[in-house]
Amino acid sequence: MQSSLERPSASPASLGRHLKLLVAGGAIVLGIAYLIVTALQTSTVYYITVGELLQRGPAAGAQHVRVAGDVVPGSVEKIDAGLAIRFLVHDGSGQMPVYYRGGPVPDIFGEEVQVVVEGKVGPDGTFQASTLLAKCPSKFEAEGATGA
């Protein structure tokens, strides 16, 4: 701005140009901000612990949440030849049943694997997951990660 004022060409016309540029740039920035804000309103998902979810009780039902925990050994049960699965997930704060259907079960899913499930609590208290992410603690680092 300073440099442009020192120049002879810095006439009102150049100021008008700057204004136009500012308006155009501002419109783009506002547009993107609008996109981000509206998208945030509809697609945020709370990340909570199993304990927090259990504490909320039936009231939690309506809300879409994300829960991380470990798959309890011996709890995995396949339904419809593997189209759906049922298992228990626990973290330090509690344990809850999960039912997952509608997507692929990741190859690395299994007992004691760390998982992230997304969905809501159903009327029977089972967590109805629409997304299942498995995070293999030992993924590429076979050893030393068993406790993770």
Add this chain to the structure above:
Amino acid sequence: MADFGHIAIVAAFVIAAYAAIAAPLGVRLRAPELLASAYNAVLGVAILLSVASATLLLAFLTNDFSIKYVAEHSSREMPLSLVAAAFYGGQAGSLLYWGWTLSLFSALVALQQRRTDPTLMAYVHMTLMGVMTFFGLILGFVASPFEKMPVVPANGLGLNPLLYDLGMLYHPPMLLAGYMSWTIPFAFAVAALATGRLDVEWIKSTRRYALVAWAILGIGNMLGGWWAYRVLGWGGYWGWDPVENSAIMPWLIGTAFIHSVMIQERRGMLKVWNMALVLVTFYLAIFGTFVVRSGVINSVHSFAQSAIGPYFLGFLTLVVASTLSLLFWRLPRLRSENQLDSLLSREASFLVNNLLFLGLVFAIFWGTIFPLVSEAVQGTKITVGPPFFNQVAGPILVVLIALMGVGPLMPWRKGRAESLLRLFVPPVAFGVLVAAAVGLVKGFDQPKALASFGACAFVTATIATELFKGTLARRRATGENLALALGNLVSRNNRRYGGYVVHLGVVMIAVAVTASTAYQAERSAQLRPGESLQVAEYRLTFNGLRERAEPGVRIVEAQLAVEADRELVGTLITDKRFYRGFERQPSTSVGIRTTPLDDLYVVLAGWEADGSASFMVFVNPLVIWIWLGGIVCAAGALVAMWPQARPSLASVGAPTRGLAVGRA
């Protein structure tokens, strides 16, 4: 062997640190012998890290399980073809690969630019070797690939079956090399700031390196998507996972840079902006390596949490702080030589392009780190999933695509509204027509998809017109036939037309991504042998399960007969593989039948004792055009970065015939 490799790495670390100090010191003290020794050091580091890498490779080949890294990522049964995947399959190996390729690129740059101004090159070497020192530190003392086992095991643990795929052989090294190669443009930017020679020269020497880095990172992203599509079995190629996001962000900023750099070359504008873009691209590349390796953000990809996270964060902070202060110090010298004349100009359309790319990256970055931010601010972790990214990125990308058609038609400086209107009416009309036509066939319930198709058609029309006009003009001027005129047009103006080819590739990808997102069909079912399932135009009949064994692996495979429009078109096989040592983690192979129109994508989900099996079936329209578009983009990039033998001499005078003959 372990000691040998370790010593090579430590020596590389010491020499890199020496070069990073000697180079600027040589400039200060005006001591050419110091500069020469820094130059030699750059070459020396490349040799030492090559030795270290060769040592690790040899350890894999000879099954030297006294080295922890080898014992954990390999076994006696592992086929030789997987050695490369094992090499960078783990953390230490992938960092060694990063450092090694950086040392090679640094040496290459040093050799190529021997005749470039030694002061500038001294600071380039300083920066490259500074980054190198950091990797040497990590590799030598924090995450060493040559750490020894306390007891030598009889056999290794073997490579994780998830890595048993061709895509895995190519996509991680390409991505890592993509991250790494942005160090070169970054080094030139730092050198320009340090020397204060901020004219167009540094841009010229950086431009081609930036284009190479951009291409490598782009190919890496593409291969990553290809691997995910073929291996992960959820029917898609892009899931907005934090690791994917951090790989696409530097590429997007890099894309903004290779566009806005043209304005600086042409008009001497946007100097600070370009500088900032190069710096930010490098920050994001380091951030990407950090995200992949630190586990701070919950990701499917996240690897075991490790000690290197804090080191990367510290390094990133140091780099950001030092380069930003350098930039502020030089701000007075980065004044623009010109001003924007009009909103109706190519400069303005590039500016809009840059703003959109930056906005897109901001949105992706924000969405990626949102869990961290919300936890810090509110105390609760809030995540945003793919819907957020799709909602934000979709519209921005459609506008960006449309801009690919606007930019090339805009004249530099100032365009006249009337003539531009004449120029734009036909392609815009074509775009609207195509969007309407697709709407009539597929319905108008997906307006975003139609907008995207319309934008793609508009761009295709403008590029075709440009090529056609250019070719005709050249034929008139030179008397060449059409094919020769087109060939010469492209080779004489390779940057421009290479750019158009890339744009065409992007259009192919955009059409395919839009179609496969908006019109994907999906069904899942449990089938007994002999039963069928109809998905879109395909009818699948389950022919039963078969179990067989190959060395080191037990395979359960399902066979399905595929009919399209009541005609048998083939069989598909999808299976689960149980590798020795990984029996609890079967690896699923997706059955894919590709045609130019769509992919039939079948995943074996599981089976029961009675022989019935369950499947997830997707019909993904046009997916092959994503990969083909990627190839077109890579080809375009190659055209654009091809060195001009005789820079623009031919375009000066009219009598080009003699020159044309001389070249042909």
